[in-house]
Amino acid sequence: MSPHPPASSRGTSERVALAVASLSSFLTPFMGASTNVALPAIARDLQLDAVQLSWIASSFLLAAATFLVPFGRLADIHGRKRVFQWGIVVYTLGSLLSALATSALTLIVARAVQGAGGAMIFGTSVAILTSVFPPARRGWALGVNVASVYLGLSLGPVVGGLITEYAGWRHLFAVNVVLGAGLACVVAARLEGEWAGARGERFDLAGSALYALALGAVMYGLSRLPAAVGGAWLGAGVLAFAAFVRLELSVASPVLDIGLFTSSRVYALSNLAALINYSATFAVGFLLSLYLQHVRHLGPPAAGLVLVAQPVLMTVVSPQAGRLSDRVEARIVASTGMALTALGLALLVPIGPATPLPYIVACLALLGVGFGLFSSPNTNAVMSSVAPRHYGTAAATLGTMRLGGQMLSMGAAMLTIALVIGPVPITAAQHPQLVVTTRLVLGLCAVLCAGGVVASLARGDVRA
Numbered sequence: 001m002s003p004h005p006p007a008s009s010r011g012t013s014e015r016v017a018l019a020v021a022s023l024s025s026f027l028t029p030f031m032g033a034s035t036n037v038a039l040p041a042i043a044r045d046l047q048l049d050a051v052q053l054s055w056i057a058s059s060f061l062l063a064a065a066t067f068l069v070p071f072g073r074l075a076d077i078h079g080r081k082r083v084f085q086w087g088i089v090v091y092t093l094g095s096l097l098s099a100l101a102t103s104a105l106t107l108i109v110a111r112a113v114q115g116a117g118g119a120m121i122f123g124t125s126v127a128i129l130t131s132v133f134p135p136a137r138r139g140w141a142l143g144v145n146v147a148s149v150y151l152g153l154s155l156g157p158v159v160g161g162l163i164t165e166y167a168g169w170r171h172l173f174a175v176n177v178v179l180g181a182g183l184a185c186v187v188a189a190r191l192e193g194e195w196a197g198a199r200g201e202r203f204d205l206a207g208s209a210l211y212a213l214a215l216g217a218v219m220y221g222l223s224r225l226p227a228a229v230g231g232a233w234l235g236a237g238v239l240a241f242a243a244f245v246r247l248e249l250s251v252a253s254p255v256l257d258i259g260l261f262t263s264s265r266v267y268a269l270s271n272l273a274a275l276i277n278y279s280a281t282f283a284v285g286f287l288l289s290l291y292l293q294h295v296r297h298l299g300p301p302a303a304g305l306v307l308v309a310q311p312v313l314m315t316v317v318s319p320q321a322g323r324l325s326d327r328v329e330a331r332i333v334a335s336t337g338m339a340l341t342a343l344g345l346a347l348l349v350p351i352g353p354a355t356p357l358p359y360i361v362a363c364l365a366l367l368g369v370g371f372g373l374f375s376s377p378n379t380n381a382v383m384s385s386v387a388p389r390h391y392g393t394a395a396a397t398l399g400t401m402r403l404g405g406q407m408l409s410m411g412a413a414m415l416t417i418a419l420v421i422g423p424v425p426i427t428a429a430q431h432p433q434l435v436v437t438t439r440l441v442l443g444l445c446a447v448l449c450a451g452g453v454v455a456s457l458a459r460g461d462v463r464a
Contacts, residue, residue, distance in 0.1 A: 016190050017132045018141055021125040022148035023183050024088065028118045030152035031095070031176050032057070033311070034160020036289045037300045038169040042107070043425065045169065050430075051423045052104050054414045057286060059108040061410060062219045063115030064122065065403035070208035072123030072396020073255045077201055079194045080124040080131070080392055085187055087120025092180030099173035122403070123396035130383045130391045136326065138384065143322020143376040150318055150372065153311030157289075157304030164300045204255040207247050211255060214240035215404070222411035226419065257393060260386060267385040267394070269459035270330070270378055271401045276452030277338055277374055278405025280345065280445040281367065283413040285310075287438045288360070295353055295431050309361045313368025314375075322376035330381035335456040337373025338449060344370055345446035349439055353431070374456075381459065413441050 035042075035056065043053050075083040094114030101107035126145065133141040163171050214237050221234030248254040261268040285307060292303040325333050344366035351360070379398060386394045420437045421430050 013193065014132050014141070016192070017128050018144060020084075020183065020187050020191050021129050022145050023186070024084070024121050024125050025145050025148040026152040027091070027176065027179055027183065028121065028152070029149045029311075030156045030159075031114070031172070032060070033153045033156025033285065033307075034163070034172050035156075036285050037157050037160045037304050037307070038164040038172055039286075039289060040293050040426075041164050041169045041300065046101075046104050046107065047425075048104050049423045049425050050417050050421050051414065054286070054410060054417060055104075055108050056111060058219075058407065058410045058414065059111040060115040060118065061403050061407040062216065063112040064119045065115075065219065065400055065407055066212045066216050067116050067119035068123050068400045068403060069211060069256050069393070069396045071120045072127070072392045072399070073208070074203060075120075075124045075127060075396075076389065076392035077199060077203055079199075080128050081187075081191060081194050083120050084124040084128065085184065087117050087124065088180055088184045088187065089117070091117030091121060092177055092184065093117070095173045095176035095180060099170045099177065119396075119399075119403075122399035123392060126379065126383065126395040126398070127391040130395070131388065135384060139322040139324075139326035139376065139380040140319065141322075142379050142383070143319040143325075146318040146322065146372075146376040146379065147315045149375075150311045150314030150368075153285075154308050154315055156311075157285075157307040158301070159304075161300035161302070161304030202253045204248075204251055204253055207244065207251065207255040210240060210244045210247060214238075214244050215400075219404075219407050219411070222408065222415070225411075225415050255393075256397065257390065260390060260394070260397075264385050266381055266459050269455050270334075270381045270385070271398060273334065273338065273374075273452055273456040273459065274378055274382075274398060274401040275405045275408075276448060276455060277341065277371070277378075278402050279408040279412075280405075280449035280452065281341060281371060282406035282409035283441055284345070284348075284367070284445065286410065287413060287441055288364075290426065290434060291351070291438050294426055294434060296357075306357060306361055307364065310364040310368040310371070313365050314372040317369055317372025318376050321373045322380060325377035325380045330377040331457055331459050333377040334374045334381070335453055337370045337375075337377075338453045338456050340370030341367055341374065342370075342446055342449035342453065345442055345449055349443045349446060351438060351442070352435060378456075409445070412444060413437075416440050 039053055039056065042056060071083055091114055094110055094117055097110035097113055098107060101110050129141050129145055130138060160172055217233050217237030217240055221230045221237055224230030224233060245258060248256055248258050288307060289303055292298045292306055321333055344363050348363045382394055382398045383391065416437045421433045426434060
């Protein structure tokens with residue numbers, strides 16, 4: 001693309017980029033939310049215990065978090081559109097393999113393939129939008145993109161519940177195959193131009209491998225706690241991260257520029273705020289799906305209708321929050337959102353077998369408003385604090401904070417499940433322990449989110 005295209009061409013590029021980025025941002029959360037509702041059906045069909053079941057969600061997150069930063073750097077060097085296109089192809093392949101899975105292992109591996117494709121999408125879609133839209137309209141565009149994420153989260157529980165109930169859980173993945181194939185065709189036909197802010201720079205293969213090893217070891221270690229092998233993997237991951245940071249400080253073209261964290265307080269603390277916020281919220285949908293279907297005996301469609309309250313409010317609030325962050329400092333809007341999220345989590349802590357469903361819906365709605373106020377302004381702050389040549393890396397790093405937070409959240413849920421319930425199928429005998437697990441994780445998340453408000457406020461002003 002020329003640096004100064006005509007206004008009409010620029011407008012067309014903006015519309016197409018926003019459309020394909022938003023469609024891709026819809027796909028993965030739609031899959032995740034619909035899969036959460038389908039988990040009891042998957043467990044019955046494949047005869048999974050509670051720990052194996054949690055890996056259906058965690059394998060996707062682990063793969064996505066491991067590959068996100070390397071793919072973001074590759075996109076900066078070789079082209080964001082190219083990596084984006086391949087990401088859709090790999091994600092669609094993973095969806096097909098998931099639909100055909102016949103065991104816990106094959107489904108977990110297929111979800112990991114989906115995660116690798118998701119990493120290629122996450123690391124480029126936001127970078128493409130940031131490349132195309134000027135700063136004065138960037139917050140709005142990112143808000144629309146985030147709203148697409150929440151639309152996927154909104155429709156996932158409802159549509160996923162209906163498909164699971166009347167067609168079977170395999171059709172959830174088949175739907176993603178069709179959507180992914182359609183999106184690949186749209187990108188090939190309509191998304192023009194290429195964006196590669198670091199073209200010609202070397203790719204840090206050694207750093208990428210060490211990063212993937214470190215993150216994979218940490219995430220796997222968290223999932224195996226409190227067993228000794230979990231501690232060993234966690235320790236190995238921390239050591240590998242230390243070696244990774246030392247390596248990145250010594251190479252000319254690092255896969256992750258550590259200087260971005262040390263030179264910009266806004267960048268560093270905005271990423272930290274994202275990590276905390278996702279760590280405090282992601283496991284809520286997973287645990288409440290199990291609670292509603294096991295303890296409250298709701299079917300998948302009814303459970304989906306309860307869970308949809310949160311993402312619907314996210315979808316409504318997020319574009320307006322993004323537009324607001326174009327005029328008001330992001331830390332004010334985002335910190336307000338995080339405080340409301342902490343309040344919503346705290347109100348859910350006393351949940352029990354007889355908690356009124358309208359109360360749960362109201363708490364989820366409050367979470368939706370809080371998260372909608374937080375996400376797009378925080379994304380705008382991160383992307384506006386770096387130079388264009390770092391857009392891919394910044395988007396990938398922010399995506400890693402999101403996925404890392406989600407994995408930490410699932411890790412806390414998995415650890416609590418292992419301690420309270422154990423590696424057994426969830427039956428009526430385990431319902432009291434499931435309630436205890438849900439309360440413990442929600443309480444931890446509420447405390448963590450309250451602490452995150454401090455990091456969000458401390459970031460400083462983007463426009464300073």
